[in-house]
Amino acid sequence: MxxxxxxxxxxxxxxxCAGVDRAIKIVEMAIEKWGAPVYVRHEIVHNKFVVDDLRAKGAVFVEELDECPPDRPVIFSAHGVPKSVPQAAEARQMVYVDATCPLVSKVHIEAARHAEAGLQMIMIGHAGHPETIGTMGQLPEGEVLLVETVEDVAQVEVRDPSRLAFVTQTTLSVDDTADIVAALNARFPQIVGPHKEDICxxxxxxxxxxxxxxxxxxxxxxxxxxxxxxxxxxxxxxxxxxxxxxxxxxxxxxxxxxxxxxxxxxxxxxxxxxxxxxxxxxxxxxxxxxxxxxxxxxxxxxxxxxxxxxxxxxxx
Missing domain, CATH: 3.40.1010.20 (4-hydroxy-3-methylbut-2-enyl diphosphate reductase, catalytic domain)
Structure with missing residues (x-):
């Protein structure tokens, strides 16, 4: 027929993308350098095939740092981690490698810079996503407020409407984010946005x-x-x-x-x-x-x- x-x-x-490519390479090179097992906090990237392949090569995936022995290297996923995670690794004198995508790191640096200028942050992102958790965890609790929708913008309670900045998760829908940014600008005309688009x-x-x-x-x-x-x-x-x-x-x-x-x-x-x-x-x-x-x-x-x-x- x-x-x-x-x-x-x-x-x-x-x-x-380049960030995923780099993260996978980091795990492979770490296994090559230090031998197996190498521990990875959270899935290095969100793909079961990739994770299973790296597991077969000697990577052990865990959700939290305290699941890792102190005498083996640990890698942080491409999505980024809260500031408390590398601090905890240093306190335990662990060898760690940060595989955070450089474009996510750029958002972390941006958030820290705004905080130093005394601005409260609003993050456009998805609750519970590792990247959102990592970015919000760059600053003390309450310093980053999460909005997921245009409706959230109307409800968000800020400290001072004239002292605000926003950042976004790097993997959002460009069109949806544009609507949320427009709502933020309408409600908080003095809000400071990123120099360059955060969406990668x-x-x-x-x-x-x-x-x-x-x-x-x-x-x-x-x-x-x-x-x-x-x-x-x-x-x-x-x-x-x-x-x-x-x-x-x-x-x-x-x-x-x-x-x-x-x-x-x-x-x-x-x-x-x-x-x-x-x-x-x-x-x-x-x-x-x-x-x-x-x-x-x-x-x-x-x-x-x-x-x-x-x-x-x-x-x-």
Whole structure:
């Protein structure tokens, strides 16, 4: 039987960003330098395939520092950690490596600078997300107020409306965040914003590619983990940009083929912590069922690279 034809639009950029690439490299180099086991506080990036691969190489993932023995190195995840975590590691005389994405570190520095100037911070982010916890944990309790929606802006109680600044989680929806920023500026006209957009280049680029691809597609899949903020935002952006069916899948085995019956065009992208091997697996699954024509949708070229910390570049 001949296979039905399918145009498969492939978003670019997609998948790994420079911060994720660096974080994975940090774990691999730490195992190489100090031997296994190396402990990692929280998932290094939000992707089960990546975490399982590193676990097989000798990484042990824990949620809290007190689960780590003091005589083994510990790595902090790409999402960033509260200030109290490295302080606790130093108190226990542990060797630690901070894999926080440099673009998240930039937000931490920004928050500290505003606090030194006597400004109370408002953070636009998702409650409970490790990046939000890490950024809010840079300052004493009560100094950073969290808002998740435009409605939250109307309710937030501040110390002094004329002495405020805001920062954002780096993996948010660009459009949603713009609405929240507008609400903050309307309610607090003197609020100080970041010098440069906090939402990272990779998040922005992947969302732009989805916006360009979505109107062409009958359906769209985002390869990524359910706890990955930037992956979930891509699903929302795709649906909002005109794609009737947009779903998140961790890998090819999660595809709901019944929901895709009768489609003629398909969009595929991936969150910033999803490896290319999983994207190729999804493409191969479509090739097994359809006569596929792949069409790239390229909206930006990325050549960003972040260096790993010096401690890993020095000999043991």
């Amino acid at each position: 001949s296979k039905p034809p399918l145009t498969l639009y492939l978003a670019a950029p997609r998948g790994f 280049y990779a998040t922005t680029n992947r969302q732009e590619a989805v916006k360009a691809m979505a109107p062409k597609c009958d359906a769209m899949l985002v390869v990524g983990a359910p706890n990955s903020s930037n992956s979930r935002r891509l699903v929302e952006v795709g649906a909002r940009a005109g794609c009737g069916y947009a779903q998140l899948v961790q890998r090819a085995t999660d595809i709901d083929w019944r929901a895709l019956e009768g489609i003629g065009s398909m969009g595929i992208t991936a969150g910033a912590s999803a490896p290319e091997v999983l994207i190729n697996e999804v493409i191969d699954a479509f090739k097994a069922r359809f006569d596929v024509t792949v069409e790239p949708v390229v909206t930006a070229e990325e050549n960003v690279e972040f260096k790993v910390p010096r401690v890993l570049r020095e000999p043991a």
